[in-house]
Amino acid sequence: MSIQIAGLKKRYGESLAVDGVDIDVPEGKMLVLLGPSGCGKTTTMRCIAGLEEPHEGEISINGRMVFSRARSLNVAVHERRIGMVFQSYAIWPHMTVHENVAYPLDMANTPRAEKETRVREALALVGLDGFGERGASYLSGGQMQRVALARSLVMRPAVLLFDEPLSNLDARLRDHLRVQLRELQTQFGITSVYVTHDQREALAIADEVAVMQGGKVVQRGDPVSIYRRPKTSSIADFLGYSNIFDAHQVEGGSVLRVALDGQETVLDTLDPLPAQGPISVCVRPEDIHIQPEGASDGPACNEIEGEVTLVSFMGAFHQCRIRTPHGAVWEAHASAMAQPIRLGDRVRLVLPPAAVLLAPRL
Amino acid sequence: MRGRLLRSIAGLGVTGILLAILTVLVVIPFGMLVYASFLTAVPFSGERDLAFTLANYTDLWSANLGRAFINTLIVSIGGSAMAMVIGGGLAWLAARTDVPGKSLVHLAGVMPLFMSLLVAAVTWSLLGSGRSGYLNLIFDYIGLPFRIQMQSLWGITFVHGLYYAPYPFIFLFSALTLVNADMEEAAAVHGGTMARNLRRVTFPLVKPALIGSFLLSVVLMAEDFPVPQILGAPVGIETLSISIYKLMSVVPAKPTQAAAASILLTLVVFVLIFVQRLVLSGRDYRTLTGKGAQVRPIRLGRWRWVALGLVVLYALVAVGLPMLALLQGSLRSNLFIRDAAALFDSSQMSLVHLKAAFFSPAFHDSLINSVLAGVATAALGSIFFFTLSYVVNRTTLPGRQLLEYLAMTPIAVPALVMGLGILWTWVRAPLPVYGTLAILVIAFLTRFLPQGYRTVSSSIRQVHDDLESAAMVAGATRRRAIMTITMPLIRGGVVASAFLMVVLGLRELTASLLLYTTKTRVLSIVIYEQYVNGNWAQVSALSLIYTSLLVILTLAGRRWLRAQL
Numbered sequence: 001m002s003i004q005i006a007g008l009k010k011r012y013g014e015s016l017a018v019d020g021v022d023i024d025v026p027e028g029k030m031l032v033l034l035g036p037s038g039c040g041k042t043t044t045m046r047c048i049a050g051l052e053e054p055h056e057g058e059i060s061i062n063g064r065m066v067f068s069r070a071r072s073l074n075v076a077v078h079e080r081r082i083g084m085v086f087q088s089y090a091i092w093p094h095m096t097v098h099e100n101v102a103y104p105l106d107m108a109n110t111p112r113a114e115k116e117t118r119v120r121e122a123l124a125l126v127g128l129d130g131f132g133e134r135g136a137s138y139l140s141g142g143q144m145q146r147v148a149l150a151r152s153l154v155m156r157p158a159v160l161l162f163d164e165p166l167s168n169l170d171a172r173l174r175d176h177l178r179v180q181l182r183e184l185q186t187q188f189g190i191t192s193v194y195v196t197h198d199q200r201e202a203l204a205i206a207d208e209v210a211v212m213q214g215g216k217v218v219q220r221g222d223p224v225s226i227y228r229r230p231k232t233s234s235i236a237d238f239l240g241y242s243n244i245f246d247a248h249q250v251e252g253g254s255v256l257r258v259a260l261d262g263q264e265t266v267l268d269t270l271d272p273l274p275a276q277g278p279i280s281v282c283v284r285p286e287d288i289h290i291q292p293e294g295a296s297d298g299p300a301c302n303e304i305e306g307e308v309t310l311v312s313f314m315g316a317f318h319q320c321r322i323r324t325p326h327g328a329v330w331e332a333h334a335s336a337m338a339q340p341i342r343l344g345d346r347v348r349l350v351l352p353p354a355a356v357l358l359a360p361r362l
Numbered sequence: 363m364r365g366r367l368l369r370s371i372a373g374l375g376v377t378g379i380l381l382a383i384l385t386v387l388v389v390i391p392f393g394m395l396v397y398a399s400f401l402t403a404v405p406f407s408g409e410r411d412l413a414f415t416l417a418n419y420t421d422l423w424s425a426n427l428g429r430a431f432i433n434t435l436i437v438s439i440g441g442s443a444m445a446m447v448i449g450g451g452l453a454w455l456a457a458r459t460d461v462p463g464k465s466l467v468h469l470a471g472v473m474p475l476f477m478s479l480l481v482a483a484v485t486w487s488l489l490g491s492g493r494s495g496y497l498n499l500i501f502d503y504i505g506l507p508f509r510i511q512m513q514s515l516w517g518i519t520f521v522h523g524l525y526y527a528p529y530p531f532i533f534l535f536s537a538l539t540l541v542n543a544d545m546e547e548a549a550a551v552h553g554g555t556m557a558r559n560l561r562r563v564t565f566p567l568v569k570p571a572l573i574g575s576f577l578l579s580v581v582l583m584a585e586d587f588p589v590p591q592i593l594g595a596p597v598g599i600e601t602l603s604i605s606i607y608k609l610m611s612v613v614p615a616k617p618t619q620a621a622a623a624s625i626l627l628t629l630v631v632f633v634l635i636f637v638q639r640l641v642l643s644g645r646d647y648r649t650l651t652g653k654g655a656q657v658r659p660i661r662l663g664r665w666r667w668v669a670l671g672l673v674v675l676y677a678l679v680a681v682g683l684p685m686l687a688l689l690q691g692s693l694r695s696n697l698f699i700r701d702a703a704a705l706f707d708s709s710q711m712s713l714v715h716l717k718a719a720f721f722s723p724a725f726h727d728s729l730i731n732s733v734l735a736g737v738a739t740a741a742l743g744s745i746f747f748f749t750l751s752y753v754v755n756r757t758t759l760p761g762r763q764l765l766e767y768l769a770m771t772p773i774a775v776p777a778l779v780m781g782l783g784i785l786w787t788w789v790r791a792p793l794p795v796y797g798t799l800a801i802l803v804i805a806f807l808t809r810f811l812p813q814g815y816r817t818v819s820s821s822i823r824q825v826h827d828d829l830e831s832a833a834m835v836a837g838a839t840r841r842r843a844i845m846t847i848t849m850p851l852i853r854g855g856v857v858a859s860a861f862l863m864v865v866l867g868l869r870e871l872t873a874s875l876l877l878y879t880t881k882t883r884v885l886s887i888v889i890y891e892q893y894v895n896g897n898w899a900q901v902s903a904l905s906l907i908y909t910s911l912l913v914i915l916t917l918a919g920r921r922w923l924r925a926q927l
Binding site: 049050051076077078079080081082083084086087088089090092093094103104107108148151155161 | 826828831833835836837838839846847850851
């Protein structure tokens with residue numbers, strides 16, 4: 001186990017930014033802390049780095065305890081041997097690229113020859129060979145973030161921390177750098193923690209995702225299970241389940257049947273009923289099939305009828321909004337290859353039972 | 363575990379030291395004044411029978427101080443109105459119109475800042491007091507029927523208005539360049555006529571800057587000392603500052619009465635500052651510069667030349683005439699001037715006074731003193747302001763909010779009042795500070811604390827925290843991170859504040875006047891003393907050299923002073 005965090009708490013004034021977080025990151029793996037802004041993910045990461053001092057809990061890196069409230073231990077930032085990539089790049093503008101990357105080695109009094117080799121290697125790794133003598137303030141955002149990455153890799157850190165490293169970059173560059181980043185991380189097997197609010201980015205890059213809300217880790221798992229099985233309706237909402245409706249059970253048995261509150265819709269689902277409390281139905285827009293409204297009698301089970309109020313072309317699909325006669329608005333994606341759907345069309349939505357998720361309403 | 367404990371002790375230690383320094387600089391002097399204002403004698407002055415009294419305050423309602431209060435209002439409100447018209451007009455011309463020679467307009471807007479108010483007041487008394495005032499001689503020669511009298515309330519107001527115009531100019535120029543870009547275009551797009559846009563969009567947007575700079579001017583003029591001292595005191599016109607100074611310098615002195623009057627003046631200033639803060643509510647128009655968006659200037663037609671003429675007239679009156687008067691005064695071989703013809707009679711010109719002034723020991727000693735005090739203030743100030751700004755902006759140490767409040771307090775304390783407090787704090791102190799340059803350095807540090815702190819603080823705030831965090835993550839201790847990252851990045855701000863200290867120190871008269879001794883005269887003091895002795899040739903010669911020095915220094919350092927005026 002390379003990073004272990006137990007019972008971590010951090011207060012700002014009266015409010016608890018981090019409220020009892022426990023995390024283990026196995027050796028060589030990438031853990032993504034995913035959550036909306038203010039959920040405590042960045043604070044958690046800054047506690048690992050030592051940039052914030054927690055009020056409670058323990059943190060150890062590579063088996064070495066770096067923080068423990070109980071033992072009054074707090075290893076200073078510069079002694080933790082970590083690499084960190086900041087959202088703001090944090091490239092020192094008064095230095096050249098070479099000086100930026102060499103800084104950690106200078107701090108460790110690395111011999112000159114070794115320093116030169118390692119800086120060159122690090123710059124080559126991130127695809128910036130030959131940029132050494134450039135002034136750091138003349139680089140583009142993407143180049144700056146590569147310099148930051150080289151600077152973090154050059155000292156061969158025990159762990160790497162990424163604080164929303166891609167959010168200041170434009171979309172194309174973001175995808176490109178994300179792939180490169182993941183390649184480097186798996187190639188060297190560096191234990192990493194990565195903070196982001198972008199669920200797509202999180203799922204794409206993680207070995208494991210920890211979803212945070214209100215200072216707590218509310219769900220952990222590999223990207224596929226996080227994507228498929230959010231634990232509550234609010235996690236589902238954050239993960240792109242754009243159709244979330246209150247519901248109640250009408251029939252039990254091997255196939256569960258629920259009715260949506262305020263809509264005359266009943267849905268069969270393969271999902272088990274949550275242990276207790278009110279439930280919500282959560283459906284991803286891409287799991288819904290859109291069909292022309294049938295001439296036959298009204299909607300059957302797992303079918304919803306309504307009028308198209310928005311069609312927005314997204315490339316691979318059309319994003320559509322459908323308003324039912326009861327006023328509920330559903331979102332569904334129509335394949336771009338299928339028969340075009342137009343504004344004002346009357347359509348029938350078909351929801352396969354496997355796509356209907358039941359989650360505790362939270 | 364020990365490391366953590368040591369670190370937090372070190373952090374508290376730094377806060378403690380800063381707090382102690384601010385207490386000595388700000389709290390004790392002002393506390394001393396408040397305390398003395400309720401006593402029958404100054405504390406620690408060797409006086410035996412100290413008793414509590416309210417008499418100092420009840421005596422404030424004497425006819426004399428009442429009159430001084432009203433005079434203060436007249437010269438500061440009247441002067442501010444004039445400064446607003448001049449500064450606002452220049453700002454509008456420079457920011458919004460197609461007036462020819464924009465850089466000249468801009469220069470005219472800030473140029474009067476080069477003149478120290480002491481020199482300005484002295485030259486205007488040369489130019490326009492009594493029959494022998496240069497301007498009156500010229501009026502007589504041309505046959506104009508009127509004479510001007512600068513030694514009057516009107517004269518004080520006029521000089522105030524003339525030389526404080528740069529403050530409204532700087533505020534309003536920024537506000538006007540900032541506003542125009544998108545907002546007026548948006549208003550035009552939505553169908554407003556130009557007149558309606560001016561009234562509905564432009565004016566409301568610059569209103570805070572208008573009110574803010576007006577109140578700032580009123581504050582500066584209300585606490586001003588040199589101008590009323592030179593143009594008012596000789597003919598018995600007093601403002602509050604003059605009354606306070608007089609209470610200190612009459613025999614026997616009435617220091618506790620002066621303390622009470624100081625509290626009154628501070629209250630006036632404090633209320634004005636408070637209202638100004640309220641109006642501006644955090645908007646600092648000087649730091650928001652326009653993004654350089656090109657906006658069509660307003661066409662003045664043939665009025666543009668009239669406008670330029672007015673700008674040139676202002677520059678001539680504010681800077682040209684005084685410089686000529688100083689030249690005239692320092693080049694005359696004898697003092698008596700019979701008529702205007704004698705003004706231009708070259709046989710009466712000589713370099714003798716200028717040479718005498720330049721080679722006099724008084725000039726040399728005071729120059730050395732000024733430079734020493736200025737450089738010491740700059741050096742100590744840089745370290746102090748940096749540490750202070752760093753602790754306030756970059757740490758989570760307890761008490762940093764208090765540190766910031768204390769650092770900004772001197773804004774609301776008039777120079778004369780602060781000088782008095784510092785005098786009483788140190789005159790009996792066991793440390794040998796009074797009578798040395800150190801007390802001037804202390805006074806300068808206190809007076810310029812807000813400007814210095816703000817300059818360094820704003821440059822620290824421009825450096826993202828992550829830059830220093832990244833260095834620490836990379837293995838640097840906090841000290842090393844500060845030295846290798848933060849310091850190099852804010853060097854500009856620190857140099858600017860150091861330079862500002864030197865220039866402001868060189869210009870300072872008011873606090874120095876209460877604190878200097880024969881061995882610690884600075885340049886401004888020497889000029890003032892020569893003025894008191896009535897040695898006009900020396901006053902002119904020294905003022906000329908002094909002003910040239912300020913102009914050279916300001917021009918040399920304008921790169922650093924740009925935002926700090």
